[in-house]
Amino acid sequence: MKKDFATRIMEGCDFHPHTGLDVLVGRALVTVSSDGVLEMHDLLEEMGREIVRQESIKEPGRRSRLWSYEDVHHVLSRKTATEAVESIIVRWPYSNNVMELDTALFKMTKLRLLRVHTHYLQPPNSESESDDQWKYKDLKFLSEKLSYLFWHKCPLKSLSSNFNTENLVDIDMQYSWVEHLWKGTKPLGKLKIINLKGSHRLKETPDFTEAKNLENLILGGCTSLYEVHPSISALEKLVLLDLSWCGKLKTFSSTICMKSLETLDLSFCSILEKFPEISEVMEKLSKLFLQGTAIKELPRSINNLTGLVTLNLEYCRELEILPNSIVQLKSLQFLNLSGCSKLKAFPENGGNMEGLRELRLDETSVEDLCPSISSLENLESLSLKQCKKLHSLPSSIHMRSLRTLNLSGCSNLDNFSEIPEVMNLLELNLDETAISELPSSIKNFTGLVTLSLKDCRRLKIFPGSIHMRSLQVLNVSGCSNLKNFPEFLEGMENLTELNFDWTIFTEDSSTFKNLTKLEYEQARFPKIVEFSGIAIEELPSIIYSLTGLATLTLRYSKDFKSLTSSICQLKSLSYLSLSGCAMFKVFPDILENMERLASLDLDRTSIRELPASIERLQGLVSLNLKKCKSLVYIPDSICNLLSLEWLNLHGCSKLSKLPEDLRYLKHLHIGGTGIRGYRPKQQFITLGDLAQFRSTAPMINAIIAMVPNNEQNEAVADGESLLPWSDGSEILTDHEESSYAEEIRQRDLEFLEVESTLEGTSIHQDSNHGSMGSHPKRQIFSTSGYLDQNQSTAPLTVTVDSSCEEKEEEAVEAIILSYLKQSRHEEEKEEKEVAASRRGWRIWGCICGSRGNGD
Structure with missing residues (x-):
C-alpha cells in the first residue's frame, strides 16, 4: 500500500498519520520503501487483527473491523451488523451480495471505510432481468461518517440519494455501472479524489460547486460521458483531471483557470472540437494531452500555460495551424504534432522555444522548416518521418544538442543541409529520401554512431575520406546507384554492423576488422537483379577477411551457389544462415576448427552430403537441415560434435540412414525422411x-x-x-x-x-x-x-x-x-x-x- 494512500485514508478518519507513522518507522514496526510503499511485518498485522477479534470472539458483527469473507458473509446473512462496525474490507466473487449489504449498512451508522473487491460484474441479459434481479438502483443508506468508498465493478446505478457526503474523502468506483453519483449539490468539503475510470455508463458528472478541496478527478474511459458540469472550472485545488477516451464528450468548458492543475488529459475525446480559453496564468500545468481529438486550433491564450512541459497533439487530424503565441512557452520541452495531416507549417519564430528538447512532426504536411528552427540549441530529438511534402531543410543546422534526426520517408527531400560546426548527433536516419549526395561537412557529426540510408535510390556518392571513426552501424541497403563503396568506409574503424544487399565488395580491406554483423536482406535480392543486373552466386573474397564477423545471413538468395573453405577464417562467426538458397549444393571442407559457430541453418538447400570435416565445428549446438530433399548422407564424424543438441532432418526424403552414436543430442526431428528402424544408443520408447x-x-x-x-x-x-x-x-x-x-x-x-x-x-x-x-x-x-x-x-x-x-x-x-x-x-x-x-x-x-x- 502506498504511504500517501494510507495517509489520506487515516486523515479522512480523523487520525494523525504523519506523527504516528514516524513513531512506527522509528521503532522499526513499519517501513517505507524508496518508491513510497508502506510495509508491515506479517506478525504485526496478525497481532492487530487478533486485537480486533478479541472485541467480540463469537459475533463478528460487534467488531470494529471486518476483513474476511466468512465474517462479512456471516454478518450479512444473519443480519447481525451493529453500529460497532467502522471498517469493512471484503472480496466478493460476484456482485450479487449487494442487497444483503444494503440491509446491513442501515445498522452500521459509524462505518467510515467501505472497501469491496468484486471480481466479476455480471450485467443483466435483458430488460426484464434488469427489473427482477437487479431491483436496486442505488443504496438506500450509507453512513454519514463514511470517508472512504472503494468499490470496483460496482453494479449500482447511483449512490444513495440520502447519502450525507460531508465526511467523504475518497470515491474509487472504477469500472462500475454507475450512471451518475448523485443529483443536486452535496456538501463535499473533504472530498479529495473521485475515480470512476472505465465506468462506461456514466453520462454526467455531479455538481462540483462544494468540492473546494478536490484534487484528483479521474473519468478516463467513461465512454458515455457527454457532459461535464460547468462548475469544474472553479476547482482551484484540482491537480489531476483525466477525461481521456470519453468518446461522446463534445465540449469541455468555455474557459478554465485551475491554478493548481498539473495534468490535463483529454486524449482520444474523438469529437472534442475546441479547447477552452485560459483566462488566467496557469503556471503549474505541466502536461497537456490532446492527442486523437478533433480540435482545429489552439486558443491564443495558450501562452498562459507558462509551466507547460509536455504538449501532445498527435493525430489531431483537423488541426491546421498553431498560434504564434505557442513560441512563448519557454518551459515546453516535448511537443508532439505527429499525424496532424493538415498542419502545413511550424511557426516562423519557432526558434524562440528555447526549452524545447523533442519535436515530432511525423506525417504532417509541412513543406519546409523555418530557418529559425535550426537555432533550437537545446533540441535533442527532431523527427519528420513520412513528411511526404517536405522538400527542403534550413540551409545550415546549428542545433548543438541534437542527438537524433529522423527524416525517413521524406520522399521529396533531395538535399541535406550543411553542417557548419561540430555537432554531437548520434543517430541520423535518411531512409527513402531523394538525396543524391551527402555534404562533405557531414564529417562534423564527429560522434555519429548510426547512419541509415536505406532505399536512397538516388544516392550516388558518399563523401570520401570523412573518417567517421565513431560510426558503428551503417545501412546502405537499397542504395542501388551508390558508386564508391567500399572506399568511403576508410577510417570507420569502429564499424560493427553493415547492412547492404548486393555484391559491391571488390577488393580486400583491413577496414572491416571489427565488423560483427553483415546482413543480406531477403526482400532486397530481387531488386539487385532489377537495378544492377548482378546475380549473387558467391561471397566476395573480402567477406572472408572479416575476422570479427559474428552473424552472416543469406536467406533465400536463389542464385547463391557456393562457399569456400575460407569460411573457417571467420573465427568469431556464431551464426550462419543459408536458408532457402536453393542453388547451394556443396558445403565446403572445414580446414580449421571453428569453435564459436553455434547455429548453422542449411534448410531448403540442395546439398547432397555434409563433409567429414563437419566435426571441426566444435561449438555447434543447432544444425538445421530441414527439407534438404537432395541430402543422402550424414558422416559418422558428426557424432564427434559434443555440443550438438538440436538436429532437424524433417523432410529430408532421400536420407535413409543416420549415425547411431548421436549420444549428446537432445532434439532429433526425422519426420518425412527415408529413415527406417532407427534406434539410437539411448533407450527408446515406442x-x-x-x-x-x-x-x-x-x-x-x-x-x-x-x-x-x-x-x-x-x-x-x-x-x-x-x-x-x-x-x-x-x-x-x-x-x-x-x-x-x-x-x-x-x-x-x-x-x-x-x-x-x-x-x-x-x-x-x-x-x-x-x-x-x-x-x-x-x-x-x-x-x-x-x-x-x-x-x-x-x-x-x-x-x-x-x-x-x-x-x-x-x-x-x-x-x-x-x-x-x-x-x-x-x-x-x-x-x-x-x-x-x-x-x-x-x-x-x-x-x-x-x-x-x-x-
Whole structure:
C-alpha cells in the first residue's frame, strides 16, 4: 500500500498519520520503501487483527473491523451488523451480495471505510432481468461518517440519494455501472479524489460547486460521458483531471483557470472540437494531452500555460495551424504534432522555444522548416518521418544538442543541409529520401554512431575520406546507384554492423576488422537483379577477411551457389544462415576448427552430403537441415560434435540412414525422411509400450497440443489427461505391468509425446479451444517425479511428425517394429501394437540415457 494512500485514508478518519507513522518507522514496526510503499511485518498485522477479534470472539458483527469473507458473509446473512462496525474490507466473487449489504449498512451508522473487491460484474441479459434481479438502483443508506468508498465493478446505478457526503474523502468506483453519483449539490468539503475510470455508463458528472478541496478527478474511459458540469472550472485545488477516451464528450468548458492543475488529459475525446480559453496564468500545468481529438486550433491564450512541459497533439487530424503565441512557452520541452495531416507549417519564430528538447512532426504536411528552427540549441530529438511534402531543410543546422534526426520517408527531400560546426548527433536516419549526395561537412557529426540510408535510390556518392571513426552501424541497403563503396568506409574503424544487399565488395580491406554483423536482406535480392543486373552466386573474397564477423545471413538468395573453405577464417562467426538458397549444393571442407559457430541453418538447400570435416565445428549446438530433399548422407564424424543438441532432418526424403552414436543430442526431428528402424544408443520408447502405461497414468502430467496442418501454427494448451485407449480390453497382467514399471524407471523416461490423426478420436478437449475435430492431436506426457532425477544426461527427443502420407506411416511402423523385435519378442503384442499404429497414432519419444560408463 502506498504511504500517501494510507495517509489520506487515516486523515479522512480523523487520525494523525504523519506523527504516528514516524513513531512506527522509528521503532522499526513499519517501513517505507524508496518508491513510497508502506510495509508491515506479517506478525504485526496478525497481532492487530487478533486485537480486533478479541472485541467480540463469537459475533463478528460487534467488531470494529471486518476483513474476511466468512465474517462479512456471516454478518450479512444473519443480519447481525451493529453500529460497532467502522471498517469493512471484503472480496466478493460476484456482485450479487449487494442487497444483503444494503440491509446491513442501515445498522452500521459509524462505518467510515467501505472497501469491496468484486471480481466479476455480471450485467443483466435483458430488460426484464434488469427489473427482477437487479431491483436496486442505488443504496438506500450509507453512513454519514463514511470517508472512504472503494468499490470496483460496482453494479449500482447511483449512490444513495440520502447519502450525507460531508465526511467523504475518497470515491474509487472504477469500472462500475454507475450512471451518475448523485443529483443536486452535496456538501463535499473533504472530498479529495473521485475515480470512476472505465465506468462506461456514466453520462454526467455531479455538481462540483462544494468540492473546494478536490484534487484528483479521474473519468478516463467513461465512454458515455457527454457532459461535464460547468462548475469544474472553479476547482482551484484540482491537480489531476483525466477525461481521456470519453468518446461522446463534445465540449469541455468555455474557459478554465485551475491554478493548481498539473495534468490535463483529454486524449482520444474523438469529437472534442475546441479547447477552452485560459483566462488566467496557469503556471503549474505541466502536461497537456490532446492527442486523437478533433480540435482545429489552439486558443491564443495558450501562452498562459507558462509551466507547460509536455504538449501532445498527435493525430489531431483537423488541426491546421498553431498560434504564434505557442513560441512563448519557454518551459515546453516535448511537443508532439505527429499525424496532424493538415498542419502545413511550424511557426516562423519557432526558434524562440528555447526549452524545447523533442519535436515530432511525423506525417504532417509541412513543406519546409523555418530557418529559425535550426537555432533550437537545446533540441535533442527532431523527427519528420513520412513528411511526404517536405522538400527542403534550413540551409545550415546549428542545433548543438541534437542527438537524433529522423527524416525517413521524406520522399521529396533531395538535399541535406550543411553542417557548419561540430555537432554531437548520434543517430541520423535518411531512409527513402531523394538525396543524391551527402555534404562533405557531414564529417562534423564527429560522434555519429548510426547512419541509415536505406532505399536512397538516388544516392550516388558518399563523401570520401570523412573518417567517421565513431560510426558503428551503417545501412546502405537499397542504395542501388551508390558508386564508391567500399572506399568511403576508410577510417570507420569502429564499424560493427553493415547492412547492404548486393555484391559491391571488390577488393580486400583491413577496414572491416571489427565488423560483427553483415546482413543480406531477403526482400532486397530481387531488386539487385532489377537495378544492377548482378546475380549473387558467391561471397566476395573480402567477406572472408572479416575476422570479427559474428552473424552472416543469406536467406533465400536463389542464385547463391557456393562457399569456400575460407569460411573457417571467420573465427568469431556464431551464426550462419543459408536458408532457402536453393542453388547451394556443396558445403565446403572445414580446414580449421571453428569453435564459436553455434547455429548453422542449411534448410531448403540442395546439398547432397555434409563433409567429414563437419566435426571441426566444435561449438555447434543447432544444425538445421530441414527439407534438404537432395541430402543422402550424414558422416559418422558428426557424432564427434559434443555440443550438438538440436538436429532437424524433417523432410529430408532421400536420407535413409543416420549415425547411431548421436549420444549428446537432445532434439532429433526425422519426420518425412527415408529413415527406417532407427534406434539410437539411448533407450527408446515406442508405441508398443504405450499400453503398459495404463497403470501409471495417474502419475503422468499431460499437456494437450492441437497441431494444425500448418506446422508453423501450433497451439498448445495446458491441461491434464489420461492416456487415450482405443478400447477397454486388458493388455497386460498385473505382474507384467509391475515389471514394466521397473523397466521404465531404469530407462529414465522423461517425456513421451503422442500424436493422433484419427478423425473423431476422443482426446481430452480443452474448453478454451473447443473441439479439436479432425486436426492431428498431440499429447506430451511428463514423468517428472516418477523417475530418478539424478541422471546426468538430458533426454533425447526423437520426433516423427504427424502426416497421413503412406511413407510416414511406414516409418512409424518401422520404428515400432525395430524396438519390439529387440526388446519384447512377443508375437501377440507385436500384432496388437502395430495395429494400434495403423489406427493413426504417431510417436514422439523423449528418452534419457547416460553419458558416462560407456552407456
